[in-house]
Amino acid sequence: MSPLPVSQRMSEDPWRVFRIMAEFVESFDTLSRLGPAVTIFGSARTKPDDVYYKAAVTIARGLGEQEISVITGGGPGIMEAANRGAAEARPKNGHKVPSVGLNIELPFEQKGNRYANLGVNFHYFFSRKVCLVKYSMGFVYMPGGFGTLDELFEVLTLVQTERIPSFPLILFGSSHWQGLLDWIRSSLETQKWISPGDVDLLRVTDDPAEAVEWILDYKRSVGVPESVPAAFR
Numbered sequence: 624m625s626p627l628p629v630s631q632r633m634s635e636d637p638w639r640v641f642r643i644m645a646e647f648v649e650s651f652d653t654l655s656r657l658g659p660a661v662t663i664f665g666s667a668r669t670k671p672d673d674v675y676y677k678a679a680v681t682i683a684r685g686l687g688e689q690e691i692s693v694i695t696g697g698g699p700g701i702m703e704a705a706n707r708g709a710a711e712a713r714p715k716n717g718h719k720v721p722s723v724g725l726n727i728e729l730p731f732e733q734k735g736n737r738y739a740n741l742g743v744n745f746h747y748f749f750s751r752k753v754c755l756v757k758y759s760m761g762f763v764y765m766p767g768g769f770g771t772l773d774e775l776f777e778v779l780t781l782v783q784t785e786r787i788p789s790f791p792l793i794l795f796g797s798s799h800w801q802g803l804l805d806w807i808r809s810s811l812e813t814q815k816w817i818s819p820g821d822v823d824l825l826r827v828t829d830d831p832a833e834a835v836e837w838i839l840d841y842k843r844s845v846g847v848p849e850s851v852p853a854a855f856r
Contacts, residue, residue: 646750650725650743654758657721660692661838662755664774665701665765675765675796678831679704680711682763682795685835687712687720691842694759696751697724697735697742701765706738725751752777760845761791761838766799782824783817791841793834794827801827 663683669676683693683705693709695702702724709722724739728746735742745751756778764775775794781787794800804822811817828834 643747643750646745646747647753650745650750650754653741653743654723654754657692657723657758658690659842660694660721660723660759661686661761661763662694662759663701663705663763663765664696664755664767664771665705666767666771667696667698667700667702668768669700669704669765671704676701676704678795679763679765680708681831682834683708683722684712685831686838687722688714689835689839690714690716690718690720691838692721692723694723694725694755695739696755696770697726697739699734699736701767703736703738706736710738710740725754727751756781756787759790761793761841763793763795763834763838764800766796779824783821788845789824791837792825793837794825795829795831795834797827797829 663679665675665679669679679701685708686693687709693705695705697706706722706724709720712720714720719740721741722739724735724742726735726739726742726744727748728744735744743754745754752774755774762774762778764771775792778787778790779792782789782792794804804825804827807817807822812819812822826837828837
């Protein structure tokens with residue numbers, strides 16, 4: 624896409640601000656009512672018969688049964704699996720938890736899944752990314768592509784720089800993530816481009832129950848705040 628002429632930018636960009644504001648107003652108004660929530664990331668291309676799809680359903684259902692809402696990007700694959708697990712959960716209090724889908728307009732792959740019972744649509748990636756982080760107290764990363772990696776390093780940087788609390792950052796699937804972790808240690812840590820121990824902000828598991836328990840441990844350790852501290856203040 625070629626850059627727009629300066630004259631066109633000058634006429635269009637000020638008005639674009641209102642569309643950005645509208646996305647934030649709508650999403651903040653909707654999501655501010657959430658209780659404790661966890662965001663689950665992963666590939667939109669994962670099929671229902673895949674082991675990671677089934678694991679995402681199990682993790683989300685386990686969180687939902689503990690009255691923890693689940694937030695996803697709202698699309699197919701792992702996002703559908705996580706929304707499905709949350710929608711199927713039956714908490715002891717009898718109240719179903721929100722299964723949140725923050726959908727993005729894309730020319731391919733992305734369309735809303737039927738298991739998200741609370742949805743917000745976005746045009747801008749950056750406003751959607753704010754909301755995927757702002758209302759969560761933990762993050763689970765299933766195997767995925769560029770989008771999943773983008774969200775992983777975004778949140779990891781926010782925790783590393785203490786812009787948000789040290790929420791649980793859980794990598795599910797050791798065989799998928801081990802190569803990346805080895806590279807971080809052998810390259811970034813060795814070259815001192817990150818500090819010793821930074822990589823330990825990430826936890827790795829192959830057990831859905833363990834992933835849920837790590838979230839619950841964090842929830843018990845800090846209590847349930849009235850509102851999750853906001854990123855990007």
